Amino acid sequence: MTDHAATDAALAAEIATHAGELLLELQRSGRFEGRELGDVGDARADALILERLRAARPADCILSEESADIGDRHCAQRVWVIDPLDGTRSYSEGRREWSVHVALVEDGLPTHGAVALPTRQETWRSDRPSELATAQRTPRILVSGSRTPVEADALAAALGGELIRMGSAGYKAMAVLRGDADIYYHSGGQHEWDNCAPAAVALASGLHCSRIDGTQFRYNRADTLVPDLLFAHPDWAERALAAIAAL
Known part of the structure; x- marks a missing residue:
């Protein structure tokens, strides 16, 4: 079982990395611009990603943001949840804040995954946990740059923290894992492909990852909506959850 698990994680990392390289080459080619590039x-x-997964794991189901959900996967035990390009707007505008997500969900839980950050030449993966940096005394709180939660300023004030706006869910989640931030907060609604791979990678390294009421993420649901999330350094998790509950 351990060998199979390692293979799943390695497959996710390999595919995410290759997709990121393709996207970088396309972005740098100059053949497309703006929305067309995205x-x-x-x-x-x-x-x-679909071609590689279907070749390597033909018996598994796949849920992708960019492909039709034909409704045959929410009863499956093993489902790959992918976002081929998270942060399409940033990508189409030539900015750094975008990522590629590949994750495996087993019985509703994100067990293995990878998040590629091509502009940083990084691929974060669940089978290679990272040692967490020391949490800052003044928390750095990441929120969406385009869909900033209306209560974000109040949360920052309650925690005595600094609010930082940034694109791409995967880019933000990995910034917390890297130690460039302490909290990633979102309440404007996402879908499973936005945060499944980031959750798989972050949980493997010991970050707190949950809904903003503290409940566990569950994936491969018939409805792919994930209304809110909290990724946090464990030293800030309880205080962040308490502050959110008091808003």
Whole structure:
């Protein structure tokens, strides 16, 4: 079982990395710009990931942001949840804040995964846990740059923290894992593909990952909506949850 688990994690990392390289090459080619670049990048990265997964794991189901959900996967034990290009707007505008997500969900839980950050030449993976940096006394709180929660300023004030706006769910989650921030907070709604791979990687390294009421993430649901999330350094998790509950 251990060897199989390691293979699943390695497969996720390999595929996410290769999709990220494809996206970088496309972005640098100058053949497409703006929204067209984002659309073409989404489609080509999705095609690459689907082809590789279907070849390597033909018996598994797949849920992708960019492919039709035909409704046959929510009863499956093993489902790959992918976001071929998280942060499409950042990507299409030539910014750094985008990522590629590949995760395996087993019985509703994110067991293995990888998040590629191509502009940083990094791929974070669940089979290679990272040692967490020391939490800061003044927490750095990441929120969406385009969909900032209306209560974000109040949360920052309650925790005595600094609010930082940033694109891409995966990019933000890995910033907390890297130690560049202490909390990633979102309450504006996402879908499973936005945060499944980040959760798989972050949980493996000991970050707190949950809904903002503290309940555990569950994936491969018939409804893919994930209304809110909290990724936090464990030293800040309880205080963040208490502050959120008091808002």
